[in-house]
Amino acid sequence: MSAHQPLPLHALSGAGMDRVLPASRWPRWRRAAWLLLPAVAILAWALAPEGLRVPAETLQLAAVQQGPFRDDLALRAQLRPQHQLMIDATEGGRVEAVLVKDGQALRAGQALVQLSNPQREQEVLARTAEVAQQLANLSTLRAAQAGAQAQWRRELAQRRHELALAGEEAERLQALAAQGFVSPLAERTARRQAELQRQLLLQAEQDSQAELQVRAQTVSEMERAVQGLSAGLTLVRQAAERLTVRAPADGQLSGFSLQPGSVIRPGERLGRIDDLRSWLLSAEVDEFYDARIQPGLGAQLLQGGKTWPLVLRERQATVQQGRFKVEFAFVGDAPEGLRPGQSFEIGVRLGAPAAALWLPTGAYLADGGGASVYVLDPDGRHARRRPVQLGRRGSAQVEVLGGLRAGEQVLVGPTAAYEGHAVLRLSGVPAVAASQPLH
Structure with a gap:
């Protein structure tokens, strides 16, 4: 074909490329089934059993009851002596x-125990020797003081004797001078001699007083020093005795x-x-009861078939990890045979019994700021979560203020595994109701 010759019409239209396809192998009814599959799935989901499947034998039910609500609180308390004296070592050493x-x-x-401390023993010996040395020095000073006093007594006696002789001599010469037997000069010399002896006696008395005063002061200071050393020795000995x-x-x-x-x-x-004559019972209380637990609140302990009254003696002001501590003391006598560390169940009366709608403690779970319970349907096959309003909580009861009716069955026990599920689908026969009227 020449390069300038025009192409055929079917070549330009592409009709030569078409071919006949074989018939589909899928029947029309199968294609229709695929189209209906989403609708079937939606219908199956709508008709499927509702809620989380839970074996009924693992659950416990309790009936909401109308009756007396006992406003009591049960606590587990630990016994300890009210008065305890700590024994600390005041001295160190080897046992x-x-x-x-x-x-x-x-x-x-x-x-209780005997210690040994060589340093204390050496201190006692050193202080004893020092006190003994100072006592010897004090004895020497006292002996010197006594000798000085004796010496001054002899000196003063001699001066008084010489003054007496000089006075007699002056009087004798004065009489002779008046008669002209001695010269006036001899009489004046005798008077001057008597005056000199008087002045010497006066000076000797002053000197003796001054010297004896100084010696007495020295002895007194030495006595105080010895007393201080003796007091130190006493302290060291007391430390050694400790x-x-x-x-x-x-x-x-x-x-x-x-x-x-x-x-x-x-x-x-x-x-x-431990002083075993008086006891305290220490317990921890949930912060829910913070406003209702105050000193002076009454409680009781059942021991040996007898009820022992208690009183709340003290409560901790701060709340730690959702709990606070309280201490109860016995009113009167305590049971015999108590031992530190024992645990007892005590009951605290928060209020007088009154008629109310209630359910057992533990039959609810937290839900934000409120509470909810799983309520059994009349058919017995489903338990639906329902918000409720709760009031006072006792040791075995919780007051119901709204959301439930008397006779309805609710789940009792841990429900944390069902969080996020509004409906529980029970398989099998539910457990027997757990709650009974309290007496």
Whole structure:
């Protein structure tokens, strides 16, 4: 074909490229089934059983009841002595002997442990020697003072004697001079001699007083110094005596675990003495009851078939991790045979019994700022979550203010596994109702 010859018409239209396809292998009814599949799925979802499937035998039910609501609170309290004396080491040293055992009954002043401290022993010896030396010096000063007093007494006696002789001589010469037997000069010389002896006696008396006063002051200062050294020696001896640790009061020894050969430091805790004549019961309370728990509140303990009255003695002001601590004391006598660390169940009366709608404690779960419960449907196959209004909480009851009716069945026990599910689908027979009227 020439390059200038025109192409055929079917070549330009592309009709030569068409071909006949075979018939479809899928029947029309199958294509229709694919189109109906979404609708079938929606219908199946609508007809499927509602809610989370839960075995009914794992659940417990309780009936909402109308009856007396007991406003009581049950607490687990731990027993401890009301008065405890801590035993701390006032001196450090090595444990030479342990004289008592943990849990032993003690008397005031009874020896507990014997310590040894070579430094204290050396201090006692050094202070004793120093006091003895100063006592010897004091004795020497006192002897010198006594000797000086004797010497001055002899000196003054001699001066008085010489003054008396000089006075007699002056009087004798004065009489002779008046008769003309001696010259006036001899008489004046005798008077001057008597005056000199008088002045010497006066000076000797002043000097003796001054010297004896100085000696007395020296002796007094030495006595005070010796008293100070003696007081220091007493303190050192007392410190050495404290190497024998003694019980400060009667009671039972607790927390004592020293062993011979161990070394303790000053201020180290050795144990404590429990006074078993008075007791306290310590417990923790949920912050929900913060406004209702105040000192003076009454409680009771059941022990040995007898009820023992208690009173709230003190409560902790701060709330830690959602709880606060309280302490109860016995009103009157306490049961016999109590031991520190024992745990007891005590009941606290928060208010008088009154008629109310209630359900057992633990049958609700938190839901934001309120509460909700799972309520069993009349058909017994579903439990639906329903918001409720709750009031007071007792040890076994929770007051229902709204959202439930008497006779309705609610789930009791942990429900945290069902969080986020509004409906529970029960498979099997539900458990027997757990709550019964309280008496």
